[in-house]
Amino acid sequence: MTGQLDIIGLGPGRQEWLTTETEAILARASDLVGYGPYLDRVPHRDGQRRHASDNREEISRARQGLDLASSGAHVAIVSGGDPGVFAMAAAVFETLEQGDAAWQSINVAVHPGVTAMLAAAARLGAPLGHDFCAISLSDNLKSWEVIERRLHAAATGDFVIALYNPASKARPHLIHDAFTVLRETKEPETIVAFARAVGRPDEHMTLTTLAKADPALADMSTLVLVGAHATRSFEACGRRWIYTPRGTGGV
Amino acid sequence: MTGQLDIIGLGPGRQEWLTTETEAILARASDLVGYGPYLDRVPHRDGQRRHASDNREEISRARQGLDLASSGAHVAIVSGGDPGVFAMAAAVFETLEQGDAAWQSINVAVHPGVTAMLAAAARLGAPLGHDFCAISLSDNLKSWEVIERRLHAAATGDFVIALYNPASKARPHLIHDAFTVLRETKEPETIVAFARAVGRPDEHMTLTTLAKADPALADMSTLVLVGAHATRSFEACGRRWIYTPRGTGGV
Numbered sequence: 240m241t242g243q244l245d246i247i248g249l250g251p252g253r254q255e256w257l258t259t260e261t262e263a264i265l266a267r268a269s270d271l272v273g274y275g276p277y278l279d280r281v282p283h284r285d286g287q288r289r290h291a292s293d294n295r296e297e298i299s300r301a302r303q304g305l306d307l308a309s310s311g312a313h314v315a316i317v318s319g320g321d322p323g324v325f326a327m328a329a330a331v332f333e334t335l336e337q338g339d340a341a342w343q344s345i346n347v348a349v350h351p352g353v354t355a356m357l358a359a360a361a362r363l364g365a366p367l368g369h370d371f372c373a374i375s376l377s378d379n380l381k382s383w384e385v386i387e388r389r390l391h392a393a394a395t396g397d398f399v400i401a402l403y404n405p406a407s408k409a410r411p412h413l414i415h416d417a418f419t420v421l422r423e424t425k426e427p428e429t430i431v432a433f434a435r436a437v438g439r440p441d442e443h444m445t446l447t448t449l450a451k452a453d454p455a456l457a458d459m460s461t462l463v464l465v466g467a468h469a470t471r472s473f474e475a476c477g478r479r480w481i482y483t484p485r486g487t488g489g490v
Numbered sequence: 491m492t493g494q495l496d497i498i499g500l501g502p503g504r505q506e507w508l509t510t511e512t513e514a515i516l517a518r519a520s521d522l523v524g525y526g527p528y529l530d531r532v533p534h535r536d537g538q539r540r541h542a543s544d545n546r547e548e549i550s551r552a553r554q555g556l557d558l559a560s561s562g563a564h565v566a567i568v569s570g571g572d573p574g575v576f577a578m579a580a581a582v583f584e585t586l587e588q589g590d591a592a593w594q595s596i597n598v599a600v601h602p603g604v605t606a607m608l609a610a611a612a613r614l615g616a617p618l619g620h621d622f623c624a625i626s627l628s629d630n631l632k633s634w635e636v637i638e639r640r641l642h643a644a645a646t647g648d649f650v651i652a653l654y655n656p657a658s659k660a661r662p663h664l665i666h667d668a669f670t671v672l673r674e675t676k677e678p679e680t681i682v683a684f685a686r687a688v689g690r691p692d693e694h695m696t697l698t699t700l701a702k703a704d705p706a707l708a709d710m711s712t713l714v715l716v717g718a719h720a721t722r723s724f725e726a727c728g729r730r731w732i733y734t735p736r737g738t739g740g741v
Contacts, residue, residue, distance in 0.1 A: 250509070256602060259513065260506035297736070321604075323611045325736070329619025332733035336724045347727045349612040351507060353572075353602045360574045361600035368580025369632075370640050372623030372649055380737035381620075385648075389621050392647025396640045398623055473587045476598045482583035485548070485576070486631035 242308030242345050245315045246331055248322040248352030249280055252438025256353045264315050264350065272304040273317035273327075281317065295379070297330035305334060309341045321354035325375045325403050356401035359434035359462045362444060364480035366432065366464050371399035371483075376406075376413040387420055394424035399483055400465040405457040414463060415454035421465060425449055430466035430481055433457060446472065446479060493559030493596050496566045497582055499573040499603030500531055503689025507604045515566050515601065523555040524568035524578070532568065546630070548581035556585060560592045572605035576626045576654050607652035610685035610713045613695060615731035617683065617715050622650035622734075627657075627664040638671055645675035650734055651716040656708040665714060666705040672716060676700055681717035681732055684708060697723065697730060 245264045250256030257265075265271070268287065271278055275291035290307075292300045300316070308314045318326035328349050335342060360367040372393050376386060393400045400421070405414040421429075427450035435443045435458070445456055449465065457463055470483045496515045501507030508516075516522070519538065522529055526542035541558075543551045551567070559565045569577035579600050586593060611618040623644050627637060644651045651672070656665040672680075678701035686694045686709070696707055700716065708714055721734045 250602075253511070255511035255514070256509050258501070258507050258509055258604060260504070262510065263506070321608050323608060323616045323618050325619070328612075328616035329733050329736045332616050332619075332724075332731055333735050335726050335731075336722070338726060343727055345727050349616065351501075351604045351608040351612040353509060353604065354608065357572050357574060357602040357605065361579075361602040365574045365579035365583050365600065367574050368576070368583075370623070370625045372621070372644070372647075374621045389647045389649065392643045392649070393623070396623075396643025396647075397636075398640065398643070471587070473583075475586050475589060476594055476596050480583055480586075482580050484584050485580045 242311045243313040244304055244308040244331070244345050244347045246322045246328045246347070246349045247315050248318045248320050248326060249277060250353040250438070251320050251355040251358045252436065256358060256438060258350070258352060260350055261352060267313060268315035269313045270307050271315050271317055272300055272307070277317050277319050297327060298334055301327065301331045301334035304331065305339070305342045305345065308345045309339070321352040322349060323351065324354040324373065355403065355437060355462045356464070358437045359432070359464060362434065362437060362442070363432050363464070365482035366399055366466060366470055367483065368485055369399065369467060369469065369483040371401060373401045373403060375403040376417055377404040378410065378413065383416070386417070390417055390420040391424065394421050397467050399467045399470060402463040402465065404459070405461055405463045406454070407459055414457040418449065418452055418454060422449060425465070426468065429468070430470045430472055432464040432481060433461055434464065435461045437462065446481065493562045494564040495555055495559040495582070495596050495598045497573045497579045497598070497600045498566050499569045499571050499577060500528060501604040501689070502571050502606040502609045503687065507609060507689060509601070509603060511601055512603060518564060519566035520564045521558050522566050522568055523551055523558070528568050528570050548578060549585055552578065552582045552585040555582065556590070556593045556596065559596045560590070572603040573600060574602065575605040575624065606654065606688060606713045607715070609688045610683070610715060613685065613688060613693070614683050614715070616733035617650055617717060617721055618734065619736055620650065620718060620720065620734040622652060624652045624654060626654045627668055628655040629661065629664065634667070637668070641668055641671040642675065645672050648718050650718045650721060653714040653716065655710070656712055656714045657705070658710050662705075665708040669700065669703055669705060673700060676716070677719070680719070681721045681723055683715040683732060684712055685715065686712045688713065697732065
């Protein structure tokens with residue numbers, strides 16, 4: 240009895256940002272496993288079982304998915320965004336590496352999706368048009384010293400910087416501290432965008448500068464983009480855009 | 491007369507990696523504008539016009555799209571991957587900023603897609619499970635000094651590194667020189683993956699280490715992923731995977 244474990248992502252918010260592959264898997268799977276609010280975004284289908292869990296239960300969720308698949312089920316483990324970016328794919332492989340022998344017969348596959356920074360960038364123009372990096376500010380699983388060192392490297396290399404998990408209720412200070420680190424190296428006029436709830440009805444974008452950026456604008460639903468030296472802003476076609484030219488020489 | 495300009499991406503290779511939004515735009519557009527090999531991936535539709543152009547003609551292609559849209563057409567400018575990552579969106583905004591007054595009435599929108607590093611990562615496991623960066627090695631539009639500085643910053647910050655445009659016929663040495671820079675800072679056993687033609691019938695993955703990585707494995711259709719210190723490799727479920735644990739503390 241061979242089960243199937245598909246690790247998928249719903250994209251950030253809009254049904255239209257799912258890939259057709261992910262839609263097909265959601266239609267075929269016998270069991271959906273995921274964080275409750277993500278499963279809530281998937282239409283109910285007769286006969287399909289749902290296994291919702293809380294945030295920060297990634298490893299037990301991965302075990303549950305692997306166990307269901309090893310009993311012959313077709314399991315979809317559901318993340319938001321892309322499943323490989325600060326999401327469930329890494330947790331599944333961490334679990335699988337420690338793994339039960341019973342899991343070895345499972346067909347495991349990861350399927351790409353649209354991660355939040357790509358959707359935020361599209362809404363804003365083309366800020367990721369040149370070299371960029373993605374940093375999670377969550378210090379649940381790594382030390383602040385590592386985060387600080389990466390922020391410093393990203394600023395020194397003049398990358399456009401996408402900050403995931405910029406703040407949580409328990410840790411509202413993360414983005415404040417990140418701005419402090421970035422201000423040591425980057426210019427005050429560096430463009431900063433707060434992209435909140437991208438693709439959802441309450442989507443809200445704020446454009447500002449590193450000097451003026453207000454940490455209070457970031458919450459768990461926000462992606463923060465910090466421009467490179469060359470990232471520009473201009474008005475056209477009735478609105479303001481930001482983009483990073485392809486030919487930026489850096490500072 | 492208001493035209494529409496949609497800037498879209500086809501994802502890397504597989505029809506199933508298009509978003510449903512991008513599929514709908516391809517079905518509705520009156521005119522498709524893009525690099526010939528990308529347009530060749532889109533099924534022909536009666537009455538839909540195609541405007542294929544060569545590589546390195548990004549600015550004239552952007553002008554063509556804007557001109558068609560300002561005359562009332564519904565234009566889709568088509569990239570591979572995600573249109574905002576080393577693709578057409580930045581070229582369109584560079585052009586629009588210089589812009590003709592006639593372009594101001596156009597409705598412009600960018601739509602996210604699956605960029606090559608997300609698809610390559612999915613095929614390999616979860617190498618982007620932690621902080622990462624994307625660097626284009628193409629030195630058409632930036633100096634090698636800038637590329638070298640960014641590689642050094644990425645290595646110092648212990649990011650997972652996705653290298654786009656690692657080599658071209660005119661510049662086969664780019665990836666060789668990049669490995670030389672990375673070897674100065676990163677350990678010889680660092681995992682390196684060559685992901686060639688991801689999502690296409692001739693897809694081919696090669697896993698190796700930074701010490702052994704052969705630059706000849708990279709061509710224009712290859713994405714090269716260089717692991718962080720914590721990126722791991724293991725065998726399970728009949729194949730080899732690589733992933734970067736969520737909790738990596740860095741070196």
